[in-house]
Amino acid sequence: MKAVIAIAHNTFRESIRDRLLYAILFFGLLLMLATIILGSISLEQDVKVIKDLGLAGIFIINFLIILSVGTNLVSKEIDRKSIYTVLTKPIERSTFIIGKFFGLAATLFVTTAIMSTVFVAVLLVKHAGLSPLIFASLVFTYIELLFLVAIALMFSSFTAPVASALYTLAFFLIGHSMTSLTRFGEQAGPFVRGTITAGTHLLPNLEKFNIKNQVVYEVALSGPQVLWTVVYAATYITVLIIIATNILKRQEF
Amino acid sequence: MQIALSIRNLSKEYTNFGGSHRVVSNLTLSVPRGEVFGFLGPNGAGKTTTIKMIVGLAFPTRGTIEIFGEPSNTRTVRARVGFMSENPYFYSYLTAQEFMLFSASLLNLSSIIAHERTASLLNMVGLSGAADQQIRTFSKGMNQRLGFAQALLGDPEIVFLDEPLDGLDPLGRVDFKRMIQALKKEGKTIFFNSHILSDVQELCDSIGIIHKGKLVESGPLTRILKGRESLEEHFIRVVGAKK
Known part of the structure; x- marks a missing residue:
């Protein structure tokens, strides 16, 4: 446990000292402030626009951090050989993967918290009112980001950063296209329908974390919906970390 | 005399689409506790691959590695081992x-x-x-x-150093040699790779020479050199003869 915390702390410290993170975060904060302007030019829909763009902006900025930092998590250590120092110590390789996951999770928690604070401040300035749904949406956004960290980490354990970023992006796009894919499958032949059905069961459905419409139109969340989403994410993340660990266990340097 | 490191019939093959390539072949050697052991060989001889297998960064295709009588890949053994890689790179921030x-x-x-x-x-x-x-x-x-x-x-009771003197200026090399000698006085076992044969001759109790993955000579330095030639001359003669 001490080693997991040490690796997580080290990953967190390395990422928050990276100037790239600040550049992305600065852009994100500008985006949050820009929602005020974009909201004011919409026709009496400013609160809706601010909520919609603000929540989307928090997600996109953090996703950019995952694509730039998360997809390097393991591969950069292998390229630079800094992994030698860690793996020759008396720790399991799973410890390294779990520590890396929690390290980036901590970084994203901080960046999400900073951007959410600005977002909430913008809503207060616009007298938009703060419903519990907004906070629920921020929590769901963070869970989806953890999901994407696990995907990036898994790919990072065996591919180069660019390939890892592309695969993570592909998973993200597919994960948000499950409804369309299912509809397409229903109209296709038996083979395509079977393939799509298998794919939709195997690949992550990231739409489960998207409750932006419920926030904008004030549609309450149900208890089972929240519970099921958390269980779904926790199970999937655990499986992805196990896969990443098994890949790393077989790796030679 | 307790054996700190015992390697038996160690082989490493890498397989790719072009076939398999043997990097280390049937390597057998042992290092007594408290000795400074120099592992020598030309570029690509298999020195670094051997060290990587000892410290668990690569897996042997065949053979066994034991440190103080236990398999080298256990956590208890790794707690007793120190390792410095070639051209080490750490977390820059x-x-x-x-x-x-x-x-x-x-x-x-x-x-x-x-x-x-x-x-x-x-x-x-x-x-x-x-x-x-x-x-x-x-x-x-x-x-x-x-x-x-x-x-x-x-x-650690045993320290593995992969090219520790590589790229150091003369003062740095003197410092490193002094530190290695201090570790030896503390009773630690040191196993290191180096190209700088004059330093190896100065520091080591025994050496092993590896060439094209095979151990061509191993033993106490005094027995190998017999006081007649320098290690550099001996190395060139042994490795040159095998080319």
């Missing part, structure tokens, strides 16, 4: 002290011991003045020194 404390956490050292050892080892390698400096600002020699310090953090 950490300071030297933060990196040492991070390494100490991986060794499960208590906070007090971690701080004490960090201070004394950074002082020993001449980095106490740079303890709060980020590693990205370090020169190659400073990285080597930090690598050496982290290898000793767990107070």
Whole structure:
């Protein structure tokens, strides 16, 4: 446990000292402030626009951090050989993967918290009112980001950063296209329908974390919906970390 | 005489689409406790691959490696081993002290011991003045020194050093040799690769020469050289004859 915390702390410290993170975060904060302007030019829909763009902006900025930092998590250590120092110590390789996951999770928690604070401040300035749904949406956004960290980490354990970023992006796009894919499958032949059905069961459905419409139109969340989403994410993340660990266990340097 | 490191019939093959390529072939050697052992060979002979297999970064295709009588890949054995890689690279945004404390956490050292050892080892390698400096600002020699310090953090009984003298200036080499001799006096076993044969001759009790993956000679330095020639002359004669 001490080693997991040490690796997580080290990953967190390395990422928050990276100037790239600040550049992305600065852009994100500008985006949050820009929602005020974009909201004011919409026709009496400013609160809706601010909520919609603000929540989307928090997600996109953090996703950019995952694509730039998360997809390097393991591969950069292998390229630079800094992994030698860690793996020759008396720790399991799973410890390294779990520590890396929690390290980036901590970084994203901080960046999400900073951007959410600005977002909430913008809503207060616009007298938009703060419903519990907004906070629920921020929590769901963070869970989806953890999901994407696990995907990036898994790919990072065996591919180069660019390939890892592309695969993570592909998973993200597919994960948000499950409804369309299912509809397409229903109209296709038996083979395509079977393939799509298998794919939709195997690949992550990231739409489960998207409750932006419920926030904008004030549609309450149900208890089972929240519970099921958390269980779904926790199970999937655990499986992805196990896969990443098994890949790393077989790796030679 | 207790054996610190025992390698038996060790082989390593890499397989790709072009077929298999044997890097280390049937290597058998042992290193007694408390000795300084120099592992020599030309470029591509299999020295680094052998060290990587010993410390668990690569897996043997065949053969066994034991450290103090136990398989080398267990956590209990790794706690007794120190390792410094060739051209070590560390986390660039950490300071030297933060990196040492991070390494100490991986060794499960208590906070007090971690701080004490960090201070004394950074002082020993001449980095106490740079303890709060980020590693990205370090020169190659400073990285080597930090690598050496982290290898000793767990107070290991056996230390593996992959080309520790490579790229160091003359003063750095003198420092490193002094530190290796100090470790030997403490009774630690040291196994290192080097191209700098004059230094190996100065430091080592015994050597092994590997060429094209095969151990061509191994034993006490005094027996191998018999006082007639330098290690460099001997190495050129042995390796040259095999080419």
